[in-house]
Amino acid sequence: MAVLNFGSLNYDHVYEMDHFTQPKETQSSLSYIRNFGGKGLNQSIALAKAGVDVFHAGKVGNDGQDFIDYLKKYHVDTRYLVKDDAQATGHAIIEICKGQNRIILHGGANQDIDEGQIDETLKDFSKEDVLLVQNEISSMSYLIEKAHEKGMMIVFNTAPMNEKVFSYPLDKVDLFIVNEIEGAGLAKIETDDLEKIIEALKETYPDRKFVLTAGESGSFYFDKDTCIRQDIYPVEAVDTTAAGDTFTGYFLASYLKDKDVKKALDLAAKASSITVQGKGAAQSIPEISDL
Numbered sequence: 402m403a404v405l406n407f408g409s410l411n412y413d414h415v416y417e418m419d420h421f422t423q424p425k426e427t428q429s430s431l432s433y434i435r436n437f438g439g440k441g442l443n444q445s446i447a448l449a450k451a452g453v454d455v456f457h458a459g460k461v462g463n464d465g466q467d468f469i470d471y472l473k474k475y476h477v478d479t480r481y482l483v484k485d486d487a488q489a490t491g492h493a494i495i496e497i498c499k500g501q502n503r504i505i506l507h508g509g510a511n512q513d514i515d516e517g518q519i520d521e522t523l524k525d526f527s528k529e530d531v532l533l534v535q536n537e538i539s540s541m542s543y544l545i546e547k548a549h550e551k552g553m554m555i556v557f558n559t560a561p562m563n564e565k566v567f568s569y570p571l572d573k574v575d576l577f578i579v580n581e582i583e584g585a586g587l588a589k590i591e592t593d594d595l596e597k598i599i600e601a602l603k604e605t606y607p608d609r610k611f612v613l614t615a616g617e618s619g620s621f622y623f624d625k626d627t628c629i630r631q632d633i634y635p636v637e638a639v640d641t642t643a644a645g646d647t648f649t650g651y652f653l654a655s656y657l658k659d660k661d662v663k664k665a666l667d668l669a670a671k672a673s674s675i676t677v678q679g680k681g682a683a684q685s686i687p688e689i690s691d692l
């Protein structure tokens with residue numbers, strides 16, 4: 402069994418700010434750094450650090466060789482990561498303020514993934530394998546359909562949540578991983594009441610499995626028969642970027658290995674509590690030995 406993570410890779414331009422920039426305001430940053438990021442790349446790093454065999458498929462521009470080297474350093478298999486000159490590598494502009502962030506995305510090469518690349522990648526995978534996707538690449542519907550035809554388990558981290566999600570074949574998804582905002586969006590309700598979000602998701606998508614992360618309220622696993630809650634490990638957050646990605650990678654790694662949801666939620670909560678204590682995206686994801 403291997404995990405195929407078909408996902409985004411972004412250069413993260415990270416600006417530490419005194420306060421989030423307001424409309425009509427010009428504000429200097431307190432610091433600037435460029436990091437490796439993208440929900441896809443971060444989740445591949447988390448899976449690999451958690452001890453899973455992971456293949457990262459995706460696309461970078463000709464400026465993106467560093468991403469291939471970076472993934473290889475953490476033993477992520479990059480044979481399905483394509484580099485071409487059609488588009489520059491994707492990037493994100495991230496404002497950090499008092500431990501919180503705001504992110505602007507530019508898809509670039511992540512939005513240049515086509516059916517040909519998907520066919521070329523999936524031909525080497527089978528029903529023993531798992532497909533992990535986020536919502537930062539193109540051709541999502543085709544990817545989900547084709548992976549389902551192969552009998553692969555499909556895990557969808559519905560981030561960032563937007564209207565396009567409803568055009569995907571969501572009935573082919575086995576496990577959704579969402580935060581409370583994405584969960585409410587997916588259930589098409591406007592509330593931050595967790596019980597209502599959980600009930601609405603169960604009603605809208607019966608027979609699906611869910612992991613819901615809810616900041617300080619902890620995290621939940623639920624399906625039509627079960628609901629398991631996990632507390633957070635409270636720490637002082639310096640930068641929450643990639644906390645959700647760490648949770649996804651560690652949860653999935655542990656869940657696939659032991660099929661023990663409680664243990665997987667606990668490990669994921671621990672790992673993401675370490676991520677928020679460090680600055681940046683991929684580089685703040687802990688090694689399993691740190692846990």
Ligand code: RIB
Nearest residue numbers: 411438439440493643682
């Ligand atoms: O989840 C954090 C990530 O979201 C960042 O690394 C950024 O690139 C965006 O994809």
